[in-house]
Amino acid sequence: MPELWTPGMAGPLDELVSRIERRIESFRSEHGLETAAVSVELADGSLHRLATISPEPGYGFVTLCPHCHEGEPEEIIVPLGAIREIRIGPPDGEHRLGYSPPTA
Template identity: 50%
Template sequence: MSELWLPGGALDLDDFVRRVHEQIARFAETHGLAQAMVEVELRDGARYVLDTIASEPGHGFVTLRPHATDNGERQELIVPLASVAQIRIAPAEQEPQFGFALPDTSD
């Protein structure tokens, strides 16, 4: 795996994560969204739709917190920033609308 090269020298993870958060907010605002969906793809091909990303614990590592699994299980992944292949920002999928629609009785 190649090393992550960032222009400008030393990596400030707090600044990186802050800028990612700003980019997410800008995307949502530009597209008139209440929320955006953020998906991280790691270099090994694993993909995670995130609740949060944090600059902790530092030293080149970030913490990814994916959405809960179908059974409600939560997890946090501490990964080297160099393992991130891409971050995708897209409109969040709307929750399906549940409910019962009565038939139209007007004839």
Template identity: 65%
Template structure:
């Protein structure tokens, strides 16, 4: 029995990412916050504060868009199995940017 869950075993990525977005929005709404921090820790220990999360390109991979920290903007395309933890927290007052939920469609 493998220790690592592999992408594609349960449901489409679009639904997973949509549910994560709903959880982020729920956290924000339940606490009456203007902004929240979302970070992702990868299995290698790297921690990324996110501006957004996308189900693209799919096929077991998601796109992480970290908040800029002085460097040029970049994105990480990672296999879902590389994600160890997603943290949702209260945005600190000194932070100018937080996680941006996708615009409602339709």
């Protein structure tokens, strides 16, 4: 497997997260959805259905806050290079979990 290429490492992570949130909002708006489902696939193949994403702690790391079906809430701090894919789509299934951008 070739080395993982990570785009845009030169810019601040808070700007990257803001752009991702704008893309989520645009998708939701374009498709007339009340909420959008956002999932992140990591390089290890794990898939996480997100409630939120944060640019903290920074220094090349972001915090993923997945929806928790059972048990205690959790946060996953990952290096940006570990993110293989971010998928935005309509909420599906009975639970219809969606993404909530942080309040200002």
